Amino acid sequence: MVHLPPLPGAPGYDADGGREAIRERALEDARRLEAGGIDGIVVENFGDAPFYPEDVPTHTVAELTAIAAELTDAADVPVGINVLRNDADAALSVAAASGADFVRVNVHVGAAATDQGVLEGRAHATVRLRERIAADVAILADVHVKHAAPVDEDDIRRAALETAERGCADGVIVSGPGTGAETALEDVERVAETLSEHGLEVPVFVGSGVTSETVGDCLAAGADGVVVGTALKEDGETTNRVSGERVEELVSSARETQR
Numbered sequence: 001m002v003h004l005p006p007l008p009g010a011p012g013y014d015a016d017g018g019r020e021a022i023r024e025r026a027l028e029d030a031r032r033l034e035a036g037g038i039d040g041i042v043v044e045n046f047g048d049a050p051f052y053p054e055d056v057p058t059h060t061v062a063e064l065t066a067i068a069a070e071l072t073d074a075a076d077v078p079v080g081i082n083v084l085r086n087d088a089d090a091a092l093s094v095a096a097a098s099g100a101d102f103v104r105v106n107v108h109v110g111a112a113a114t115d116q117g118v119l120e121g122r123a124h125a126t127v128r129l130r131e132r133i134a135a136d137v138a139i140l141a142d143v144h145v146k147h148a149a150p151v152d153e154d155d156i157r158r159a160a161l162e163t164a165e166r167g168c169a170d171g172v173i174v175s176g177p178g179t180g181a182e183t184a185l186e187d188v189e190r191v192a193e194t195l196s197e198h199g200l201e202v203p204v205f206v207g208s209g210v211t212s213e214t215v216g217d218c219l220a221a222g223a224d225g226v227v228v229g230t231a232l233k234e235d236g237e238t239t240n241r242v243s244g245e246r247v248e249e250l251v252s253s254a255r256e257t258q259r
Contacts, residue, residue: 001229003046010048029242036247044082051085053116068098088126096135108141109167112148123167141169157194175207180230182209185221192222212250216257
């Protein structure tokens, strides 16, 4: 994860450091991640809390596009975009314009009660927008996304099936209750088994709480990959810079599991 500080227009934006400081930090975090051996980078407007529920302002889209374009030029690994809280249209647009490879959508199907209110999935619109703007961008969608509770389908197996099959997601993400919170391995197993039983070759990712100590268990439970933020930051603090040492440690642990 490349967690961006507050962008212009958001509370907490550092006008003294300005846009250049944000971009330099994003590039440095990306360099440390790639040097440590990760397989991909996700950039998101993590510092923009409180988040707009579904539609971020156009100036946020512009800022994210500029930053993402620099990251895709600098990185030799796939780059993904997540626009918090749930602006899939903006994420797809940023990804298409910047040359990014995938997006993360927090609520793709169904509905979830969140601190931004009830968010409803718009898979029908997101998938069609991808076709309309000719974006060669994969959609990774959360199942029972963190910082939320499902309003409709509380069976994670059924929710995963709906996300992959009817929502046409290219990958699914299973998370714990919040940022940095451990993901239940039972949930990972249920999702992976369900998709396999229905013949769906859709990768499963663990989306929160992964550390160098737990990454092996996550992969053994059926995950194809992990999305890691907090555990890779200096002192394990989500808002700190990426620690190259922590990245190398986690990647080493993951590779030991795969041997």
